[in-house]
Amino acid sequence: xxxxEITQIFYEIANLLEIKxxxxxxxxxxxxxxxxETLPETLLDISNRGELEKIPGVGFNIAxxxxxxxxxxxxxxxKRLRREFPKGLLSLMEIxxxxxxxxxxxxxKLNIDSIDKLEVAVKKGKLKDFxxxxxxxxxNILRGIAMFRRGQERILLGYALPIAVKVRExxxxxxxxxxxxxxxxxRRRKETIGDVDIxxxxxxxxxxxxxxxxxxxxxxxxxxxxxxxxxxxxxxxxVDLRVVEDRSFGAALQYFTGxxxxxxxxxxxxxxxxxxxxxxxxxxxxxxxxxxxxxEKSIYNALELDYVEPELRExxxxxxxxxxKKLPRLVRYNEMRGDLHxxxxxxxxxxxxxEMVIGAKRLGLEYIAVCDHSETLRVAHGLSGEDxxxxxxxxxxxxxxxxxxxxxxxxxxxxKTDGSLDVEDxxxxxxxxxxxxxxxxxxxxxxxxxxxxLTAIHNEYVNVIGHPTGRLINRREPYQxxxxxxxxxxxxxxxxxxINAFPNRLDLSDIHSQNAKDSNVKLTIGSDAHKxxxxxxxxxxxxxxxxxxxxxxxxxxxxxxxxLKKVLRR
Numbered sequence: 226x227x228x229x230e231i232t233q234i235f236y237e238i239a240n241l242l243e244i245k246x247x248x249x250x251x252x253x254x255x256x257x258x259x260x261x262e263t264l265p266e267t268l269l270d271i272s273n274r275g276e277l278e279k280i281p282g283v284g285f286n287i288a289x290x291x292x293x294x295x296x297x298x299x300x301x302x303x304k305r306l307r308r309e310f311p312k313g314l315l316s317l318m319e320i321x322x323x324x325x326x327x328x329x330x331x332x333x334k335l336n337i338d339s340i341d342k343l344e345v346a347v348k349k350g351k352l353k354d355f356x357x358x359x360x361x362x363x364x365n366i367l368r369g370i371a372m373f374r375r376g377q378e379r380i381l382l383g384y385a386l387p388i389a390v391k392v393r394e395x396x397x398x399x400x401x402x403x404x405x406x407x408x409x410x411x412r413r414r415k416e417t418i419g420d421v422d423i424x425x426x427x428x429x430x431x432x433x434x435x436x437x438x439x440x441x442x443x444x445x446x447x448x449x450x451x452x453x454x455x456x457x458x459x460x461x462x463x464v465d466l467r468v469v470e471d472r473s474f475g476a477a478l479q480y481f482t483g484x485x486x487x488x489x490x491x492x493x494x495x496x497x498x499x500x501x502x503x504x505x506x507x508x509x510x511x512x513x514x515x516x517x518x519x520x521e522k523s524i525y526n527a528l529e530l531d532y533v534e535p536e537l538r539e540x541x542x543x544x545x546x547x548x549x550k551k552l553p554r555l556v557r558y559n560e561m562r563g564d565l566h567x568x569x570x571x572x573x574x575x576x577x578x579x580e581m582v583i584g585a586k587r588l589g590l591e592y593i594a595v596c597d598h599s600e601t602l603r604v605a606h607g608l609s610g611e612d613x614x615x616x617x618x619x620x621x622x623x624x625x626x627x628x629x630x631x632x633x634x635x636x637x638x639x640x641k642t643d644g645s646l647d648v649e650d651x652x653x654x655x656x657x658x659x660x661x662x663x664x665x666x667x668x669x670x671x672x673x674x675x676x677x678x679l680t681a682i683h684n685e686y687v688n689v690i691g692h693p694t695g696r697l698i699n700r701r702e703p704y705q706x707x708x709x710x711x712x713x714x715x716x717x718x719x720x721x722x723x724i725n726a727f728p729n730r731l732d733l734s735d736i737h738s739q740n741a742k743d744s745n746v747k748l749t750i751g752s753d754a755h756k757x758x759x760x761x762x763x764x765x766x767x768x769x770x771x772x773x774x775x776x777x778x779x780x781x782x783x784x785x786x787x788x789l790k791k792v793l794r795r
Contacts, residue, residue: 226298229460231291232262234303240315241306244325252604256282260575261291262384263758269295281575281756313338321369321701322362330355344370372699379417380462381698383728383765386411388462389421392442396466399436401429404474408481412535414768416698416731420463422481430468437466473505475520480504486540487533494528494544536771555771561782563592563789564763566637566660566691566723566751571616572597573605575756578616578623578632584757586630592786594658595620596635596751601647602664608636610652617655631786633657637691642666642673644680646687653686658793660723660751662691663704671705678706682714688793689749690715692725692732700729708737712744719795721781722746726766727753738773747792749781 235258242251260282261268271277272295277288294300316339317328331337334355335346347366352358389411396405402425406412409422427433434454438446447455452468469477480488481504495502501510506518507527517523525532530547534555537543546552567581568574576584578595585593597616598607608616613636620634635658639647646653646661653659661681663674681687693711694703715722722741725732730753733741741748750766752759763782770780777783781792 226294227459228261228268231294232258240318257287265758311338316340319373322365379419381728382416385418395440401427401432406478412482414536423466424478425468426471426474427468433468473518476506476518477504479521479524482535484539487538490544553774553776556775556777556780558767560777563590563782564752565594565749566596566753567593568597568755584760592631594633594635596637596660599636599638599648601639613652637662639664640677640681644677658688659686660689660691661687663695667695667704674704675707678711679714682718682720685795689721689723691723692730693722694732696732697729712741712746716745721749724748724750724766724769725753726762731769735769735772742775742779747781
């Protein structure tokens with residue numbers, strides 16, 4: 226049984242315990258699931274070393290259940306829990322806005338035990354007679370159902386990318402493979418992925434295909450051909466592999482990277498010149514002469530275009546800019562000097578400040594901003610003003626002991642429903658960086674939410690607005706907010722917008738990040754890491770920035786810590 230399967234089991238246990246009202250036990254299983262979900266190695270390998278209890282958030286009891294699942298692929302505890310509830314009840318809780326209480330009401334009053342039955346009941350108006358279910362709730366449920374179904378079809382980039390990279394690395398180890406690259410939407414770094422496309426060149430295609438379909442991650446083979454094979458991995462993730470000739474690698478990589486709309490524009494440019502662009506090459510239609518194809522840049526150069534980075538290939542004006550030689554020099558993945566939003570064990574994180582420093586240094590970073598939650602976010606064990614001052618003293622001591630690295634003392638404060646913050650100004654004045662975020666009141670009107678954010682932006686101690694739209698991809702829609710108004714105020718006040726790089730947030734999105742840049746707002750990137758293994762999420766934030774046409778000067782993380790401190794002073 227793999228990590229993802231065990232993760233899903235622990236999430237199910239957490240939900241069942243939540244229905245029973247066992248909040249603390251539910252939280253323990255949820256934290257364990259969140260940890261396992263992003264582990265860089267398999268639970269089996271950790272178990273073989275006898276180190277399951279060393280996993281953050283995994284104690285003796287949960288470690289024993291992991292071992293039982295690894296040994297038997299079954300869990301007696303889960304089986305007992307399931308007997309206590311109607312089949313299908315948990316599926317209702319997958320819909321945004323339906324918690325344990327509402328799920329029980331729906332089942333007991335209307336015998337609803339599936340999302341399909343829920344949709345029928347809503348459309349027939351059967352819910353509005355019950356307390357807590359009005360017309361607005363019904364509309365929200367229908368939106369939640371649509372979002373859930375979209376989410377079933379696509380996987381988050383942050384979870385798909387490590388899987389795809391691992392398959393690519395294993396293909397690189399095959400002696401018959403010459404060149405290999407990811408393609409499709411995962412190469413463009415879209416926020417959700419339907420499947421993974423991989424392209425290789427080889428003179429022994431059959432040998433490559435045999436190697437591919439027998440990889441240890443492969444659960445079943447859908448198609449095995451001479452030049453194309455499709456498999457499903459053990460987590461039911463679909464991977465397509467194509468083998469092409471070396472002379473066509475660039476043309477094929479360009480074609481299979483997409484997007485479809487971008488490729489159509491390129492083909493139109495080729496046709497105007499009397500040429501034909503395909504996955505094989507760029508060819509003169511009249512003479513049959515091959516003009517380009519071995520590498521991607523030769524395709525763009527032949528068409529008199531600047532090279533278009535994969536992240537920009539969405540037909541959002543990149544072709545016009547490439548013709549004009551005006552494409553921006555995008556911020557690069559290796560230009561991040563620091564991570565401006567991490568959590569520690571002081572609030573709801575798993576690791577100490579020192580451990581987060583070690584993890585960040587391994588990634589080549591020069592600084593991190595410790596931004597633990599503030600007091601009113603009790604579910605995250607938020608810190609009081611006194612706690613923050615004690616943490617500040619701890620950070621100062623750490624900085625005096627480490628070389629060539631800096632810890633910035635920060636806080637992620639809550640923007641309350643009236644726009645005020647839950648930490649006193651005199652405490653905020655001591656912080657190096659203050660991130661202000663909305664964590665509740667998502668259903669307020671557009672005007673109310675906008676006013677809350679504007680009030681926070683005008684607080685002289687706020688540096689950054691965290692995850693500015695509040696969305697959770699495939700789980701929660703963004704709250705209603707007037708972003709152009711927010712961006713204008715942020716530009717005027719010198720407040721930054723965050724690209725929160727946690728896989729299910731990526732908030733701001735790529736398009737909103739571009740809009741913020743166009744409004745002269747600078748952006749920060751924060752992994753929102755709650756443990757060492759999540760620090761790598763910062764790469765996802767850079768992907769969003771690149772898709773949003775951001776340059777190095779648009780992103781604060783590219784600054785040295787000395788320059789950053791200067792721009793943080795308001």
